[in-house]
Amino acid sequence: MKSGTDVPVQERFVYKDDDVIDKAFDRKQFTRLFGYMKPYARQMLPLVMLMMVLGTVTKLMVPFLTSLAIDKAIAPKSGSPNQALLYILTAGVIVLYIVQWIAGVFRIKYTNVIGQKVIYDLRSDLFKHIQKLSFNFFDKRPAGSVLVRVTNDINSLQDLFTNGVVNSIIDCVQLAGIVVILLALNWKLGLAVMVTVPIMFLVSTKYRRTIRIAWQAVRIKNSRINSHLNESIQGIRVTQAYTQELENMNYFDTMNWDSKKSWDKASAMNQGFGPIIEVTGGLGTLVLFWLGAYMIQTGNLTVGVLVAFSTYVSNFWDPINRLGQTYNQLLVAMASSERIFEYLDEEPLVQDKPEAKPLPTIHGDISFERVYFEYEKGRAALKGIDLEVSAGQSIALVGHTGSGKSTIINLIGRFYDITGGRITIDGQDIRDVTLNSLRSQIGIVLQDTFIFSGTIRDNIRFGRLDASDMDVEEAAKAVDAHDFIMKLPDGYDTEVEERGSALSMGQRQLLSFARALLANPRILILDEATASIDTETELKIQEALKVLLKGRTSFIVAHRLSTIRHADKIVVLDHGEIKEMGTHQELTEQQGIYNGLIEAQFRFL
């Protein structure tokens, strides 16, 4: 077997959140976490409690009836054995077992319902919130790390909510019941047996902590595997193109081996736990029988009570053991919930002002007034941009890589907030209107045309969910996508694989144009695809673009000369500043940066 254990795990697959193993108990966080149970607790908790009480009482009564059977029916102190009483008590025990079983079935059912609902709520709250977070949040985090929180951290709360909480209440009730019964049956023997309780509790919590840490290590290793998997699958084309499969496999192997090793360790510790508990429990039983036998000899105890005692005592260790386990579960949950709440508490950097009003239907005038912006403090991406655009004009943004073209288009939809100056649409500062009313009137077609899994029709309809099938087809016809769609096996109902990998680049572009056209935005933002496509598709796209741009204010990060040439205004950016501005004619005459860019493009053709 291959072992890559000596190779350190690559830094790039280790996320900061992986390092948190467990957290101390935090009352505020605990209250917040359990707040999720509240809506269901009122509904279902009475039923759970009822089942719990029924289950516990019946369980505790069985040994008592057994002691009665021995002392009163089988071997009474005086008189002959009482057959009839034995039958009654046996029937009683059978009934108790049946009730206990039914109560158990329903209790598990109800607790599962509560647990699953809580997990469902937490998961949807988290997803809803993550969707609202601004671009800067995702800029800082790899997708794998976000994924791990939504899946692993939520899942690690599952056990606590479905079993842990209710079981620990049952365990406390059961423990209290047993203590009372033991002391009532024979207080001296009861106290003697309970001497081992603190030892048991100590062993249980201490050893469980070590086991918990070992299982957490397994979780961390698995989460690294998940992150690496996510990155590997997303980048599979690059990996294969650069023939890095072996290298990649080695990384994976290292992590896989690490995970296996940590699992072996945790599992071995788990197996060691049982015998330790049994030995400690055995101590209690030793005390019981040693003292019990003595008490029977001295006439202070009956055989029946000793038998009942031994059953109660063996029932005593289980709850103590489980309580230790739940406590550990709770600490793990504290760590997970802290990570979940950290995301939930992350305020979107860009959000509506309290007094924000909806932006009325846009006419389409846009103005940038001394706009400054930086993604990271101290690194200006835009430096004092001044730009006036009249409704219906098309603006081509050109410039070297990193000059700030995408930044400008990101700012119009207010995906980031500017650090200085202001951007207005029809004279209104875009920070004074609601994000929804702003973005719903802006159409964005990105270079990487995102195709979702679903049908072609669904993908176009993403632009306007209430559009009829006719509207969808009209939009596709307008951008000349109809013909190729009709040639697909099921036409508009053809299922596209995730991200539309079976469609060509040009086809994906046309689909995204149809999607934008259907949305019918007053302002259109387009990041033109750089990939070269054949002349026929190029012509098609140019024609489609004309339809799409007609009558709208548009910003295009332009790469094709044909697009640039038709623009009303060309803005040449350089290191975050506008260096030249004008029509194609005007700029070529200037013999400046623009001219250089155009010449360079031709040189490579």
Ligand SMILES: Nc1ncnc2c1ncn2[C@@H]1O[C@H](COP(=O)(O)OP(=O)(O)OP(=O)(O)O)[C@@H](O)[C@H]1O
């Ligand atoms: N998410 C980000 N976080 C930090 N810096 C960023 C981020 N996005 C862009 N930048 C930086 O801002 C500057 C402008 O980037 P921008 O993406 O606007 O350039 P561009 O002109 O669109 O480039 P290209 O033609 O290569 O797409 C660059 O220096 C870039 O490194």
